Amino acid sequence: MAGSCAGRPLPAGPRSLADALGHALAEPLLALTDLPSFDTAAMDGWAVAGPGPWRLGGAGLLAGEEPGPLGRDTAVPIATGAPVPPGATAVLRREHGEADPARDLLYDRSPGPVCEGQDIRPRGQECRSGEPLLPAGTTVTERVLGLAAAAGYDRLTVHRRPSVELLVLGDELLDRGVPRGGRVRDALGPLLPPWLRGRGAELIGHRRVPDDPGPLGEAVRSSPADVVITTGSTAAGPVDFLHDTLRSVGARLLIDSVAVRPGHPMLLAELPATSDGRARRLVGLPGNPLAAVAGLVTLAEPLLRRLGGRREAGPVRLTATAALPGHPHDTRLLPVFTSGQGVAPLPFDGPAMLRGLALADALAVVPPGGVTAGAAVDVLELPGR
Ligand SMILES: Nc1nc2c(c(=O)[nH]1)N[C@H]1C(S)=C(S)[C@@H](COP(=O)(O)OP(=O)(O)OC[C@H]3O[C@@H](n4cnc5c(N)ncnc54)[C@H](O)[C@@H]3O)O[C@H]1N2
Ligand code: MOO
Numbered sequence: 457m458a459g460s461c462a463g464r465p466l467p468a469g470p471r472s473l474a475d476a477l478g479h480a481l482a483e484p485l486l487a488l489t490d491l492p493s494f495d496t497a498a499m500d501g502w503a504v505a506g507p508g509p510w511r512l513g514g515a516g517l518l519a520g521e522e523p524g525p526l527g528r529d530t531a532v533p534i535a536t537g538a539p540v541p542p543g544a545t546a547v548l549r550r551e552h553g554e555a556d557p558a559r560d561l562l563y564d565r566s567p568g569p570v571c572e573g574q575d576i577r578p579r580g581q582e583c584r585s586g587e588p589l590l591p592a593g594t595t596v597t598e599r600v601l602g603l604a605a606a607a608g609y610d611r612l613t614v615h616r617r618p619s620v621e622l623l624v625l626g627d628e629l630l631d632r633g634v635p636r637g638g639r640v641r642d643a644l645g646p647l648l649p650p651w652l653r654g655r656g657a658e659l660i661g662h663r664r665v666p667d668d669p670g671p672l673g674e675a676v677r678s679s680p681a682d683v684v685i686t687t688g689s690t691a692a693g694p695v696d697f698l699h700d701t702l703r704s705v706g707a708r709l710l711i712d713s714v715a716v717r718p719g720h721p722m723l724l725a726e727l728p729a730t731s732d733g734r735a736r737r738l739v740g741l742p743g744n745p746l747a748a749v750a751g752l753v754t755l756a757e758p759l760l761r762r763l764g765g766r767r768e769a770g771p772v773r774l775t776a777t778a779a780l781p782g783h784p785h786d787t788r789l790l791p792v793f794t795s796g797q798g799v800a801p802l803p804f805d806g807p808a809m810l811r812g813l814a815l816a817d818a819l820a821v822v823p824p825g826g827v828t829a830g831a832a833v834d835v836l837e838l839p840g841r
Pocket of ligand 1: 624625626628629640641642643644645687688689690691692693696718719720721741742743744745747807808
């Protein structure tokens with residue numbers, strides 16, 4: 457998506473590790489220490505100085521203790537994770553040493569000679585203080601929290617996550633039970649909130665809005681969200697009021713339909729700013745569920761990514777294992793299953809269908825005319841693959 461449509465990333469600030477989860481790093485993560493920050497025993501056994509045999513001496517060294525120096529030809533019991541004493545040349549594993557308590561001697565019974573530095577994790581092996589560990593724009597995952605803690609961080613400087621309000625339109629939608637009386641179940645109400653949260657949104661509201669320009673206009677006008685996402689009402693049907701509503705609230709259409717199937721009526725608009733000058737945008741997803749997902753993946757997600765300061769996630773190029781049918785002049789987004797072999801299409805891929813999508817792990821970006829078996833195709837990964 458063009459940067460000018462999406463705007464700049466939201467401001468950044470410090471957050472505790474727990475609160476930073478799901479946000480994007482606003483600065484590269486630099487190591488605050490060498491890792492490990494001291495020469496560390498990698499195994500339970502003895503710290504030894506010289507080639508052995510060794511005189512056994514001293515109380516054992518445990519993790520979390522600062523040891524005194526070790527004299528030449530001596531050995532001291534050591535636990536995994538304990539700092540190796542100055543003067544030690546290696547750690548001899550417990551199973552490779554034989555102690556003679558009567559003579560206070562330790563013999564090396566390892567298969568080969570103990571090499572200098574064996575089973576010592578040297579200071580700085582993983583990184584040096586100041587070394588960049590992760591670039592700005594990285595999403596803070598559970599794994600990143602672990603690394604940040606290990607590298608000495610109590611807080612991380614992260615971007616604010618975009619707040620999102622979801623407005624689901626359609627008087628024909630049912631919230632429970634089997635479709636009846638010409639009505640259908642709301643499939644997007646259950647699908648969108650967890651998807652959006654998983655993609656860096658802070659969902660601040662989710663409600664159904666009637667197919668009526670009054671309540672729709674009021675909901676759009678009053679929303680404090682950075683991004684309002686609507687579903688349905690993008691086309692020109694008798695109760696499709698979204699375009700009229702956008703005009704009436706003074707919105708500026710930035711994207712009004714895209715040459716893609718499904719999803720072509722998707723739209724992006726700039727809403728009037730909040731009273732404190734904060735920019736607001738609206739993404740209109742089409743009502744057909746697969747079309748809505750197409751708009752979610754190609755319009756809403758890139759916008760949220762950009763606002764949240766997260767790095768771009770480009771498509772992955774794979775090989776089609778079977779022909780992927782195309783549209784005559786628009787791009788098609790097809791639910792596909794990817795494997796070591798490549799990309800396979802799935803049945804039930806119509807704009808109103810979710811059956812193929814539920815089995816899919818990606819959307820293939822099929823250029824006009826289609827892709828022949830054996831040809832390369834770009835795919836966009838879906839959550840949960
Ligand atoms: N004359 C034309 N008609 C339509 C065109 C067109 O170009 N010319 N485009 C079609 C395409 S493509 C799409 S996609 C839809 C987009 O319509 P809207 O965004 O206005 O959506 P609705 O009319 O409100 O609903 C369409 C369809 O989807 C069902 N729906 C809506 N919301 C949900 C939901 N939350 N869960 C499940 N199903 C939902 C709704 O009942 C309709 O069946 O317009 C075509 N028409
Ligand atoms: O664009 Mo419609 O979205 O083909 O279903």
